[in-house]
Amino acid sequence: MTPPRSTSARRRRSGCPIASTLEIVGDRWTLVILRDLLNGKATFSDFLASPERITTNVLTDRLAAMERDGLVVRVPYQERPVRHRYVLTGSGEALLPVLQAICRWGNTHVPDTWIPPEAFMRRTVPDPVPASDGRRR
Amino acid sequence: MTPPRSTSARRRRSGCPIASTLEIVGDRWTLVILRDLLNGKATFSDFLASPERITTNVLTDRLAAMERDGLVVRVPYQERPVRHRYVLTGSGEALLPVLQAICRWGNTHVPDTWIPPEAFMRRTVPDPVPASDGRRR
Numbered sequence: 001m002t003p004p005r006s007t008s009a010r011r012r013r014s015g016c017p018i019a020s021t022l023e024i025v026g027d028r029w030t031l032v033i034l035r036d037l038l039n040g041k042a043t044f045s046d047f048l049a050s051p052e053r054i055t056t057n058v059l060t061d062r063l064a065a066m067e068r069d070g071l072v073v074r075v076p077y078q079e080r081p082v083r084h085r086y087v088l089t090g091s092g093e094a095l096l097p098v099l100q101a102i103c104r105w106g107n108t109h110v111p112d113t114w115i116p117p118e119a120f121m122r123r124t125v126p127d128p129v130p131a132s133d134g135r136r137r
Numbered sequence: 138m139t140p141p142r143s144t145s146a147r148r149r150r151s152g153c154p155i156a157s158t159l160e161i162v163g164d165r166w167t168l169v170i171l172r173d174l175l176n177g178k179a180t181f182s183d184f185l186a187s188p189e190r191i192t193t194n195v196l197t198d199r200l201a202a203m204e205r206d207g208l209v210v211r212v213p214y215q216e217r218p219v220r221h222r223y224v225l226t227g228s229g230e231a232l233l234p235v236l237q238a239i240c241r242w243g244n245t246h247v248p249d250t251w252i253p254p255e256a257f258m259r260r261t262v263p264d265p266v267p268a269s270d271g272r273r274r
Contacts, residue, residue, distance in 0.1 A: 013188065013189040013190065014187075014188040014189050014251075015249055015250050015251045016169075016172070016188070016189070016243075016250065016251055017239070017240045017242075017243030017244045017247065017250035017251060017252075017253065018168060018169065018172050018236055018239050018240055018243060019165075019169050019172075019188075019189050020243050020247045020250050021239045021240075021242055021243035021246075021247060021250075022165035022168055022169065022239070023165070024247070026163075026164070026165030026168070027163070027165075028156075028159035028160070028163025028164075031155060031159055031163070032153075032155065032156050032159065035153070035155050035156075050151075051150065051151035051153070051156075052150040052151050052153070052156050053150065091242075091245075091246040094242055094245065094246060095242055097238045097241070097242070098235065098238040098239055098242055099155055100238075101234045101235040101237075101238040102154070102155050102158045102159070102235055103154045103155055103158075104234070105154075105158055105231055105232055105234070105235055106153075106154030106155060106157050106158035107154045108228075108231065109158075109228040109231060110154065110157045110158060110161070112152055113152050113153065113154035113157050113158075114151075114152045114153055114154060115154075116154065
């Protein structure tokens with residue numbers, strides 16, 4: 001697992017944990033790609049095939065940002081041509097409760113939304129290992 | 138409380154509750170304004186004063202979208218010149234668990250983020266009243 005890149009290096013707008021997190025995942029495509037990764041999708045063409053029809057240039061851009069922010073790592077699975085699969089890091093996977101909270105709100109407040117599989121809604125992420133500075137990675 | 142406007146009227150990309158919700162609150166400024174509203178801020182100048190320094194035109198645009206989507210209502214509190222306060226609807230307030238999940242992730246995975254007041258993290262929203270179609274408003 002790759003530790004997340006510090007976002008302190010960028011000029012953040014504030015130390016608010018909500019505003020700071022949204023600088024990483026505030027783009028709606030990022031959370032849609034995370035949804036796909038949490039549901040077992042892993043390749044560029046997997047993500048392209050999703051019903052929201054992300055465009056290839058937005059997908060390329062979002063995956064690069066997610067890699068830079070330590071949410072995914074790229075694993076080569078084929079040479080000539082090189083192809084990669086994307087694997088969630090611990091911090092990427094730890095966004096599951098955010099997606100579950102969004103799902104609950106959507107199912108309650110947005111008409112005609114699909115009910116997600118119960119397995120997705122009940123899933124939990126393992127507790128992260130505490131780091132020496134008291135924060136968890 | 139204003140019932141949320143149906144987003145079915147817009148061309149939604151899919152019925153996925155995550156993707157559909159992000160079409161409403163996938164903009165990071167919307168969630169930052171919601172954070173302020175949940176913390177007692179209510180006026181245009183309150184939101185402008187936040188440390189993230191939203192610009193007036195983005196704020197005007199986001200508040201209009203939030204009103205259209207039924208997350209806030211505008212209440213006049215002064216005439217000549219007319220001034221409004223923004224009040225969260227039930228569906229706007231129901232986004233609290235999404236913001237709490239974002240806070241938890243940010244405090245764990247983004248360095249140097251503020252720890253929110255315990256009262257904010259422990260707060261719960263009242264259960265919405267079931268509507269006749271079985272969905273809740």
